[in-house]
Each structure stands twice: as C-alpha cells, then as structure tokens.
Amino acid sequence: MGEPCGAALAPAPQHEPAAPASLPLFPDPAQLDPALSAFLQQAGDQLCRWWADSSTRSPLPLLSVLPEAAPGPTGLDPIALLDDLQLVMDGAFNPVHPGSMAHLDPPPLTASVAADLICAGLNNNLLAEELSPSLSRLERSLCAWMAERLGLGDQAGGVAASGGSLSNLMALVVARHQRGLVGVPEALVFCSADAHVSIAKALAVMGLPATALRPVPVDGHGGLQVDDLAAQLDGAAAAGVPVLAVVATAGTTVRGAIDPLAAIAALCRQRQIWLHVDGAIGAVFGLSAAHAHLIDGLSNADSLTVNPQKLLGITKTSSLLLLRQPDALAACFATGLPYMEPSWADAHGGECGLQGTRPAEVLKLWLGLRQLGLSGIAQLLDGALQRRSQLQALLAGLPLEHCSGPLHLLAFTPEGLAPAQAEQWSLQTRHHLLERQLMLSRPLYQGRHHLKAVLGNPHTGAAQLEAVAEVVAASVHASVPLR
Ligand SMILES: *Cc1c(COP(=O)(O)O)cnc(C)c1O
Numbered sequence: 001m002g003e004p005c006g007a008a009l010a011p012a013p014q015h016e017p018a019a020p021a022s023l024p025l026f027p028d029p030a031q032l033d034p035a036l037s038a039f040l041q042q043a044g045d046q047l048c049r050w051w052a053d054s055s056t057r058s059p060l061p062l063l064s065v066l067p068e069a070a071p072g073p074t075g076l077d078p079i080a081l082l083d084d085l086q087l088v089m090d091g092a093f094n095p096v097h098p099g100s101m102a103h104l105d106p107p108p109l110t111a112s113v114a115a116d117l118i119c120a121g122l123n124n125n126l127l128a129e130e131l132s133p134s135l136s137r138l139e140r141s142l143c144a145w146m147a148e149r150l151g152l153g154d155q156a157g158g159v160a161a162s163g164g165s166l167s168n169l170m171a172l173v174v175a176r177h178q179r180g181l182v183g184v185p186e187a188l189v190f191c192s193a194d195a196h197v198s199i200a201k202a203l204a205v206m207g208l209p210a211t212a213l214r215p216v217p218v219d220g221h222g223g224l225q226v227d228d229l230a231a232q233l234d235g236a237a238a239a240g241v242p243v244l245a246v247v248a249t250a251g252t253t254v255r256g257a258i259d260p261l262a263a264i265a266a267l268c269r270q271r272q273i274w275l276h277v278d279g280a281i282g283a284v285f286g287l288s289a290a291h292a293h294l295i296d297g298l299s300n301a302d303s304l305t306v307n308p309q310k311l312l313g314i315t316k317t318s319s320l321l322l323l324r325q326p327d328a329l330a331a332c333f334a335t336g337l338p339y340m341e342p343s344w345a346d347a348h349g350g351e352c353g354l355q356g357t358r359p360a361e362v363l364k365l366w367l368g369l370r371q372l373g374l375s376g377i378a379q380l381l382d383g384a385l386q387r388r389s390q391l392q393a394l395l396a397g398l399p400l401e402h403c404s405g406p407l408h409l410l411a412f413t414p415e416g417l418a419p420a421q422a423e424q425w426s427l428q429t430r431h432h433l434l435e436r437q438l439m440l441s442r443p444l445y446q447g448r449h450h451l452k453a454v455l456g457n458p459h460t461g462a463a464q465l466e467a468v469a470e471v472v473a474a475s476v477h478a479s480v481p482l483r
Contacts, residue, residue, distance in 0.1 A: 019456065023078045027121075037076045040117075046082055047113075051091050051096050059100040059439040064091020072142070098459040099433075101468075104253075104281060106456040109313040111371035115364035116315050118193040126160070126349035126358045128340045135360035136349055136366070136367065142366050146306065147322040150279075150286045151299025157326035157350040158304075160361045164280035165198035167305040167321040168247075170333075170353050172202045173246040174303060175274035177332040188236055190214045191247035192224035192259055196278055199247055212244075222257025222405055230267055245274040250295045251282025254445045254452060256283055256407030259295025268299075277301035280319070282407055284311050288378040291385075294406045310407065311384060311456045312377065314368045318361055321353070329353060380458065384408035387465065388454035394469035398476050403445060411443060411450040414476050421479065422448040429475040438468055 022035050076084070094100060096107040124132035126139065138159055140370040147156030161167045181187045185208060191199050193215040203212050216229045229246070231320065236243055246268050248259040261277065268275040277283070277298060283306040285291040286298050298304065302324050309318040323329065334351040343351070350356050372380065388408045395402070395412060403411040413422050426442045426449035433440055433451075440451045453468065 017200065018366075023081075028048075034057060035078070039082075042082055043085070044117075046086060046089070050092075053435065054094050055098060057094055057097065058434065058437050059094050059097040059102070060434060061091050061094070061305050064088075066091065074278050078394065095457070096459065097437065097439075098186065098457065098461060098464050099436070099438040099467075100454055100457050101453045101460055102439040103462070104307075104310040104454055104456065106311065106313045107369060107459065108315045109364075109368040112313065112315045112318075112368035113362040114326075115367035119360050119363045122360065122363075124360050126360055126362075127356050128337065128348045128350060129343050129345060130341050132349070134361055135362060136364055137345065139349065139360070139362040140346060142362055142369075143320055143322060143326070146287070146320060147324075147326075148306070150283060150304065150306070152301065152322055155326075156322060156324050158320050158322035159326075159329055159349070160365070161321055161353060162279070162317045162319070162355065162358065162361070163309075163425055164196070164305050164307045164319045165201060166354065167280075167307075167319045168196070168198045168276070168278055169202040169205055170321050171276045171303040171305060171323075172199075172245055172247075173275060173354070174332045176206065178328055179242070179244060179274060181242055181244050184242060185209060185212070187213055187242045187244040188214050189244050189247060190229060190232060191278075192216050192218050192249055192250040192252070194218050194222055194224075194254065194257065195247055195249050196253055199278070219255070222252055222255045222403065224259040224264065226263045226378050227259050233267060233271060233273070233460070243271070245276050247276045250277055250279040251281075251285075251409075252296055252405070253281065253408050254409070254443045254450070255403040255405050255411050256281060256409030257405035258295055258407075261295065261300060263297075265297055266301030274302050275300060276303045276305075278305050280305050280307040281310055281409075282375070284308060285381055285407070288374065288381050290378055291381050308365050308368070312368065312372070313379060313456075314365050318365050320365075326352075326449055327453075336467045340355040353434065380456075383458055384456045387460055388453075390462065391453055391455065391465045391468065394465055395472060399471055400472075400476065403450060408455045409452065410455070411445060411452040412472075413448050413450040414479050417448065418478065422450075425449070425475060425479045426451055429472060432471050432475060435469065436467055436471060438464060438471065440468070 008100050022034055023039050047254040065405055067087045068337045078396050095105050124135050126132050129136045143158035147158055148154055200213055216224050219225050248261055250258050265275055280394055282295050285294045304322045306320045308314040309316045330347040333353055337348055385408055388410050399415045400412040430442050443452050
C-alpha cells in the first residue's frame with residue numbers, strides 16, 4: 001500500500017582506506033583546520049540541498065538503501081562519510097515537504113538547526129554546572145521566562161527533558177513526592193480518556209498498577225467531563241484512597257482538544273490535589289497574547305509539560321517541564337552528586353530531573369525563539385490555525401464526522417461506517433493521498449479509524465489542502481456502497 005517495505009542493505013561499499021591526514025578526528029585546539037571547516041561546510045551544503053529538493057520527493061520515501069551499519073576495518077575519508085550520510089538522508093521522512101501534515105513534526109526552524117550544530121560542537125553536559133556554565137544558566141533563565149510567560153508566577157521555573165513523555169513522567173514523580181505518596185500503590189491518577197499514552201507509561205515506570213490510572217470520559221468536543229471527574233474524586237475521598245495527581249490535557253493528540261482547565265483546577269484546589277497539565281501540543285499557544293485565550297486556565301497548573309519541538313519547529317528533542325515551585329524538582333531528584341564540585345547557583349542540571357548526562361537542548365530552543373520573536377511565534381500559530389480552518393471548510397460539504405478542537409489538528413472519518421469499513425477507507429485514502437505526495441496519519445479514535453491532518457507545516461498551502469479535499473471527496477463517494 002505504498003508504505004516503506006523495510007530497509008534494504010546496500011552492498012558493502014569498496015572504499016579505499018582513509019586518505020591520510022585529511023579530516024582530523026578531533027578539533028585542533030591551536031589552529032583553524034581548513035579540512036575541518038570544509039567538511040562541516042560540505043555537510044551543511046548537503047543538508048541544504050536535501051531541503052531544497054524536498055518538494056520533488058515524497059514526504060515518505062518508499063524504499064531506503066542503507067550504508068553498512070558496522071564500522072569498517074579502517075576509518076572512512078570525508079567523501080565516503082558524506083556519501084554514507086546521503087544514503088540515510090535519502091531514506092528519511094521529509095518534514096519540509098509541503099504535503100507533510102501527518103504528525104506533530106514540522107520542518108525544523110533554521111536557527112534551531114544551527115544551534116544544534118553548535119551544541120554538538122560545544123559538547124557540554126547539563127549534568128553539572130562546571131560542565132556547562134553558561135548553558136546551565138541559560139536553561140534556568142529560559143525555563144523561568146517561559147513559566148512566567150505561561151502564567152505560573154514569578155517564582156516558577158523548570159528543566160529541559162528529552163521529550164514530553166519524560167516531562168510527564170518527571171511531573172508525576174515530583175507530584176508523588178510532594179504529596180508524600182512514595183511507596184503507596186493505592187494512589188490514583190485521573191486523566192481524560194484521550195490523554196496521551198505517556199501517562200500510562202509513566203505510571204508503569206513508577207511501579208503503579210494499571211488500575212492506578214483512572215480515565216475520565218470526554219464530551220463531544222474531546223474535553224474531559226468535569227462532573228464525572230468530580231464524582232470520581234468524591235468517590236476516592238469517601239473510600240479514603242489517596243490521589244497522586246489529576247492530569248489535564250491542553251491539546252489532545254488526535255484532535256487537539258483542550259480539557260476545561262479552569263474548572264479542573266478549581267476541583268483540584270478545593271481538594272488540594274496536584275494538577276499536572278500536559279500541554280505538549282497546546283501550551284505554546286500561551287506564548288502569544290493573541291492566542292492565550294485558547295488555553296485559558298493553563299496558569300493554574302502545579303506542573304506543565306511544553307513541547308516546543310512540535311508546532312514551533314525546534315529541532316528534536318525539545319520539551320520542558322515547568323513548575324510553579326521549581327524547588328520541588330531538586331527536592332525529589334537530588335542525590336548530592338558526590339563526584340562534582342558543589343553547585344554555585346541553584347542546582348546542577350543532573351539534580352533537577354531524571355536525566356544525568358544530557359545535551360544543552362536549551363540552546364536550539366533559545367536561539368529558535370530568538371529567531372522567531374514573539375511576532376514570529378504568533379504568526380506560526382496563526383498560520384497553523386488558518387490552515388486547519390481552510391481544510392475544515394474544504395471538507396465541509398462531505399458526509400464526514402469531524403473531530404477537532406480549537407488548535408491546528410483535524411481528524412475525520414466518513415459518517416456511519418462500521419469500524420472495519422472505516423479502517424479500509426482510511427487505508428485506501430491514505431494510499432491515494434500518498435500517491436499525490438500528501439501524507440496524513442490514520443489514528444484509531446473512539447473505535448474507528450480516522451484520517452488526521454496536523455497543520456503545523458508552514459509550507460502547506462492552498463494547493464495541498466485542495467488536493468487533500470479532492471482525494472477525500474473521491475474516497476468518501478467511493479465508500480458509499482460499503483455502508
Ligand atoms: C507528543 C505528546 C506527548 C509526548 O511527547 P514526546 O516528546 O513524544 O515524548 C505527550 N503528550 C501529548 C499530548 C503529546 O501530544
């Protein structure tokens with residue numbers, strides 16, 4: 001069906017042994033090495049060419065030929081290295097293609113790419129301040145700025161994490177610690193039925209039984225039903241069962257729904273329950289004054305996950321865990337790092353979270369945000385919302401059930417199909433879309449397969465949206481006899 005059919009292995013390339021003394025293995029500490037500059041330049045040019053031919057290739061390459069995985073008996077020269085890289089690049093998913101709208105994976109922000117290169121070259125370590133003096137401070141300052149901007153208060157701050165799953169896990173570990181529930185297997189976590197799978201994973205890592213996760217049904221807009229949550233919390237209180245946290249989602253993964261954050265926060269406040277908001281998709285809307293109303297109530301969170309790697313295009317991974325009281329991080333995770341100099345500011349990066357050695361992911365976030373400016377952020381958000389409205393309007397006349405929210409995600413499936421028919425429809429339609437270099441995803445939602453468009457790619461224009469509508473219209477008409 002036009003899906004990649006696995007990787008083929010290229011015949012072992014017959015490279016000559018490395019040409020002597022061309023590319024140095026490590027940077028020269030005493031002089032500029034022209035061979036090294038040329039190599040990095042060529043790698044950069046190769047990447048720029050890959051971006052520049054993006055629209056001639058499919059978002060999803062059908063076959064990839066890989067170079068040999070194992071190192072050869074001797075090292076390769078720079079030309080062979082770049083050739084090897086090219087083979088992997090040829091088989092890569094292509095987020096820059098205008099038809100790429102399947103997932104929460106937009107094109108990379110260009111300043112963020114440059115910062116990623118510099119980050120690799122600095123090779124600092126956020127484990128400890130002496131291994132990343134300027135970068136540790138930058139991470140703290142940027143987390144404090146973002147937390148305050150999102151309304152968590154002027155004492156707020158946080159820590160970077162390699163992805164939203166890890167941010168969510170750390171948030172729940174901190175909540176458990178703050179609530180004195182370490183070692184209490186009865187403790188419950190409430191979240192909507194549409195909450196991200198990483199919440200269930202987090203509880204598994206925390207050693208809690210699957211029954212510790214209490215899903216709350218969603219309403220017709222995909223938001224958590226507050227009355228149901230209130231009843232379940234009352235039930236837990238009456239039975240004397242402790243609550244570890246409530247997780248509200250600001251931007252669900254299939255439809256971008258926002259839970260009623262203010263109402264959930266009110267329930268949590270009355271009962272003194274930790275409120276974690278998973279804003280991996282939606283929290284960035286709070287950075288723009290013109291869009292913050294979409295996620296009203298976000299500022300009530302005790303802890304908040306933000307994933308700038310999603311809509312803003314910060315290169316992967318980029319996630320922050322922000323807390324109203326960031327001291328709770330070190331209170332939970334600090335071990336004293338006995339082999340390090342004492343911290344001279346707040347706390348070592350490795351004392352504020354689960355990760356030990358980690359790269360300075362803050363650099364690409366910081367530079368990317370500096371490149372955008374607040375106006376650039378607002379424009380990115382606007383563009384994504386406009387494309388969602390345009391696609392919704394183009395599909396409006398068709399017999400489809402739309403699942404959307406206020407954000408830039410739109411899922412749909414033909415009205416009245418049985419689950420097996422909806423699956424068949426989604427497979428066929430995705431295939432027809434891919435034939436036209438349009439990539440949508442195919443989530444199973446509320447028992448039926450949907451097609452989902454995530455409209456965060458700034459290159460997606462009217463031509464692609466109209467083409468999607470055309471293919472979908474043809475497929476819906478073709479699926480009528482199935483009913
Ligand atoms: C993507 C996502 C996550 C997980 O983030 P990763 O960076 O993929 O680990 C968590 N919650 C929501 C709502 C998401 O969409």
